[in-house]
Amino acid sequence: MARGAGGNDGGTMGFLLGVAMMIGGGYLLLNGIVVRPNFNMGARVFGIGGVAVTSGMVLIPFMFGVGIIFYNARNWFGWILAGGSLLALIFGVIANMTIQMARMSAFDLIVILVLLVGGVGLFLRSLRDFKKF
16 A cells, blocks of 8 residues: 555645645745844954953954964864854854845735745645544
């Protein structure tokens, strides 16, 4: 006996249609989001104990960490210093982004939400075994 999606008799066609709708809705949703950087010279990236730490200040321990790594690659302190500085820089860049929805009509937003949420519903329904209900 042939089994459907997820090993159940829920239906492969619903599974494929649900996945296609989720992908289409997710793409349209992500395409409708505008990401703007929010950088200023000397702007505060994040604070440690009330002291503002800028992105330039994060690069200072990174330089020392790289220098220690080049001097002795087995020194764990250099790796922690360089890796922690990179993580802090990435965190600071992400934390300073402004994320907004692009201007779109209500119809566009409804189509995106129906595709996304309807696709999730079809996908989950296809994984259900109909013989149990």
